[in-house]
Amino acid sequence: MTLFEKPVPQSDSVIEDRAMAIRESLRNAIIDRRLAPGTKLSEAEVGSLFDVSRTVARAALQMLTFEGLVKTERNRGAFVSNPSPEEARQIFASRRLIEPGIVAAAVERITPEDISRFREQLREEERYMTERGPAARRAEIKASGDFHLMLASVAGNAILQRFMDELVARSSLVIALYGRSGISSCGHSEHFAILDLIESGDAKRASDLMLHHIDHIEADLDLEPREGRGLRDALLSS
Amino acid sequence: MTLFEKPVPQSDSVIEDRAMAIRESLRNAIIDRRLAPGTKLSEAEVGSLFDVSRTVARAALQMLTFEGLVKTERNRGAFVSNPSPEEARQIFASRRLIEPGIVAAAVERITPEDISRFREQLREEERYMTERGPAARRAEIKASGDFHLMLASVAGNAILQRFMDELVARSSLVIALYGRSGISSCGHSEHFAILDLIESGDAKRASDLMLHHIDHIEADLDLEPREGRGLRDALLSS
């Protein structure tokens, strides 16, 4: 009757269905490394854990499979993805290709309000950096990824944003897997510098710095060939 | 007992499950425009059409939703995607970002055998160009997309390859929707020129030409604002 009959579509991605919520929850658990790579994600277990049927759990796992965060083998089930060094390299190669363009687009579209939010986000990052312990380190990885995601959202291209969603999530998993201990601190100051260059409107230098930033992240990884891995990494990793 | 006990894992992506086959079939139908944008894809109808249960049909539709080829609305169902001009622009912006890098990678990795296969593919394209009629035009769009996909596969980055899969599929839909009649012929000669530059190892010029090529494809589209569309394009389009 009234014009506001519907209770407002809300943020659209928040409502969705239950499968999406489970996907988010598992996704966070995976990139936080609370779920170790290779962990079996049985439909029944996920279902009972979230109090839904296997149907819904299965849908969530299917979504995560599309994102590359879990790998499913026919008639065997779903496992937390255990990205190989080669996969890791491809992930960062993809980011090197995409993110400079995102920075350039962000330079064109960013607003002063956006800049404020970014600085807030960077302060948040800073807090985790001062702390020690694995929990803080996980939070730092996540916050660091959020910077890149915010940049992608400012760039105003929904498709690239979705690609970045996937790439950042998989990067977080890779960093948790192959990252050396404490060197990622340099990355944070680069976030500040990138933001400054974006604010000043210098697209070229901002893009270049983003490129270097990604190089630095990848350089801090320990991506040796790791002989003997490639057979069935999930089984042999334990 | 014998070393060949298992009947060979086969091409891996060919086997998969039935949902994948349905996805492929629907995907081809959509980018061929045999399924018009806005067409309702009811789970029951898809299921009975392919002689599977709604469960499998639903999985296929979910995959297509991830690819952006269909749009699903909660409790309302799945519809063939009807990309807006803005979406189309984002698709091509994404391609402009990614494909030059793919060309550069392909220059490094392409083999003489690959080049032969490419020339074969281009000859195929040529055949469809001489013919008239909507069927030949659809085949031409598809063959033209295949060139870009083959390039992505040569580049050797599985992630970028998957991104390109999605972008090319959505581009085909956009071209079918917004393409002007016969101007796409210039694109074909550019494919030849790009391949020549790749063969000669000139990454820079090959990438630049790819960039221009994408510009030309987009320039051949009719992407006016189309007032009055943005409300609920699926409903109002008919």
Next chain:
DNA sequence: TTTGGGCAAGTTGTATGCAATCTTGATGGG
């Protein structure tokens, strides 16, 4: 005639049951 409400048909969301496949542990033969 127009508007509003309510019922009915159809579709999607979810749960569950059954068959097929894989894993695992046991058992028997070499």
Next chain:
DNA sequence: CCCATCAAGATTGCATACAACTTGCCCAAA
């Protein structure tokens, strides 16, 4: 002692049943 075969348990793949929601129609009332 080792290896192969096989049976039991468990898990996935798929189909189907039911519940919840949306939509469109019809009819009544203004």
